[in-house]
Amino acid sequence: MSLKHDIEFTLNGVQRKVTVDVTMNALDMLREVVGLTGTKYGCGEGECGACTIRVDGVSLNSCLMFAVDCHGRSVTTVEGLTDQPRGEALRDAFVAHGAVQCGFCTPGMMMQADHLLAKHEHPDDACVKRGLEGNLCRCTGYKKIVDAVVACGAAE
Amino acid sequence: MTELKHYFAPTSLDQAVECLKDGDVTILAGGTDLTPQSQAGRIKFKHTLMNIRHIPQLSGITQEGNEIRIGALATITEIMEHPLVRQHLPVLVEACDHFASDQIRNAGTIGGNICNASPAGDTLIPLLVLDACVELASMPENKIYRHCMPISTFFTGPGKTRKSLCELVTGVRIPIPGPDHVARFYKHGTRPALDISTISIGFAGRLHDGVLSNVRIAFGAVAPTPVRAGATEKALEGRHLDAAAIEAAAIAARDEVTPIDDVRATAWYRKEMIHNMTKRILGNVAQA
Numbered sequence: 001m002s003l004k005h006d007i008e009f010t011l012n013g014v015q016r017k018v019t020v021d022v023t024m025n026a027l028d029m030l031r032e033v034v035g036l037t038g039t040k041y042g043c044g045e046g047e048c049g050a051c052t053i054r055v056d057g058v059s060l061n062s063c064l065m066f067a068v069d070c071h072g073r074s075v076t077t078v079e080g081l082t083d084q085p086r087g088e089a090l091r092d093a094f095v096a097h098g099a100v101q102c103g104f105c106t107p108g109m110m111m112q113a114d115h116l117l118a119k120h121e122h123p124d125d126a127c128v129k130r131g132l133e134g135n136l137c138r139c140t141g142y143k144k145i146v147d148a149v150v151a152c153g154a155a156e
Numbered sequence: 157m158t159e160l161k162h163y164f165a166p167t168s169l170d171q172a173v174e175c176l177k178d179g180d181v182t183i184l185a186g187g188t189d190l191t192p193q194s195q196a197g198r199i200k201f202k203h204t205l206m207n208i209r210h211i212p213q214l215s216g217i218t219q220e221g222n223e224i225r226i227g228a229l230a231t232i233t234e235i236m237e238h239p240l241v242r243q244h245l246p247v248l249v250e251a252c253d254h255f256a257s258d259q260i261r262n263a264g265t266i267g268g269n270i271c272n273a274s275p276a277g278d279t280l281i282p283l284l285v286l287d288a289c290v291e292l293a294s295m296p297e298n299k300i301y302r303h304c305m306p307i308s309t310f311f312t313g314p315g316k317t318r319k320s321l322c323e324l325v326t327g328v329r330i331p332i333p334g335p336d337h338v339a340r341f342y343k344h345g346t347r348p349a350l351d352i353s354t355i356s357i358g359f360a361g362r363l364h365d366g367v368l369s370n371v372r373i374a375f376g377a378v379a380p381t382p383v384r385a386g387a388t389e390k391a392l393e394g395r396h397l398d399a400a401a402i403e404a405a406a407i408a409a410r411d412e413v414t415p416i417d418d419v420r421a422t423a424w425y426r427k428e429m430i431h432n433m434t435k436r437i438l439g440n441v442a443q444a
Contacts, residue, residue: 003160003161003162003163005163022160022163022205023160023194023195023201023205025191025195044192044195045192046188046192046256046257046259046260046350047350049257049259052259058233058262058263059258059259059262060259060260060262060263061188061259061260061263063191063192064186064187064188064191064192064259064260064263065187065191065263066184066187066190066191066207068163068165068207069184069187069207069209071165072210112258112259115258116258131258133257133258133348133349133350134256134257134258134259134260134349134350135257
């Protein structure tokens with residue numbers, strides 16, 4: 001039997017209580033225990049950024065975080081992001097700039113872009129590229145994604 | 157083989173070091189290495205998994221006398237953005253800036269980087285040239301025992317340190333550099349983000365009237381641990397930083413490192429890089 005532990009945390013503004021395997025990562029908890037599948041599994045080792053979430057305001061890879069470590073913290077996923085004005089603006093900018101092809105990297109890109117825009121006012125191309133360097137996209141060649149984030153920042 | 161039987165998230169240092177008494181504990185901080193390593197089976201959990209996040213004594217960056225103390229739980233982002241570090245330890249900021257990606261810098265801790273003891277650990281090279289000390293705590297009897305160990309003696313092999321199984325790294329102490337302090341960090345890899353160093357170089361010293369003293373040089377990814385480069389330091393100590401001294405130091409550097417061939421580079425390439433980049437860094441210091 002694997003060791004279980006009860007945790008309580010805020011998920012997208014709502015207090016949640018869940019029981020998780022102690023060795024489970026936060027990504028598996030979100031997808032398989034809570035049932036929020038917007039956060040994607042890409043590489044499982046922090047290289048691709050598809051599983052990016054925000055915890056206590058900072059972005060991190062949910063595949064590199066223990067689920068038990070969410071206890072007492074505030075977690076935002078892409079499902080919660082799109083309820084916020086910046087999330088909505090990011091979604092619209094991604095659509096307007098054609099920054100989505102297969103869409104698999106998009107939730108992670110949007111979460112990381114959200115963190116980037118919270119830290120940097122009106123970022124330029126270089127700043128956005130630096131901020132998104134932990135997120136891989138295999139379709140777009142990045143230009144449209146960078147354009148979308150720069151445009152979203154300029155409009156704030 | 158023990159099996160994971162217990163999860164513990166202490167809220168004080170006392171509780172943590174007491175838990176460590178039997179030594180059968182896996183420590184969790186940021187989790188950026190423990191998660192993938194344990195899931196790949198490269199690290200086996202011990203009897204207890206101890207999450208140290210809620211211990212207040214392990215957080216924060218403060219000035220204490222002539223030292224800057226960085227708590228073990230300080231993330232790479234917190235360090236590179238902290239005014240004290242930016243003012244006094246720009247070489248550490250430089251290394252943090254080359255560390256993985258934003259998401260990993262936001263989660264990974266300096267205590268974790270030290271305890272992982274990777275030969276290529278990005279913060280370890282500046283910590284070596286800044287003469288940092290690693291703070292350790294344990295509970296041999298019923299009282300906390302704390303001591304400091306120079307980081308230059310801390311590493312014993314890849315992933316191995318002098319920290320005993322009953323000890324916890326609580327932070328790192330760095331003396332504030334004096335006047336005429338100069339320092340540089342250089343990391344070579346195939347891409348700027350999320351790359352493990354092919355080689356890395358740290359340099360620190362006092363440059364007064366063109367003469368170098370108190371020279372500290374460290375290399376990453378060229379030996380089983382991050383290493384101080386004694387022969388290279390000796391080639392520069394007390395010397396005028398002119399072309400001859402720089403060339404002598406670069407040759408000493410190439411001769412004293414003992415890299416291996418691996419997926420990132422050959423030993424030959426690493427030696428050449430150490431020579432060329434030591435030369436470039438020192439040239440840059442001479443011209444600045």
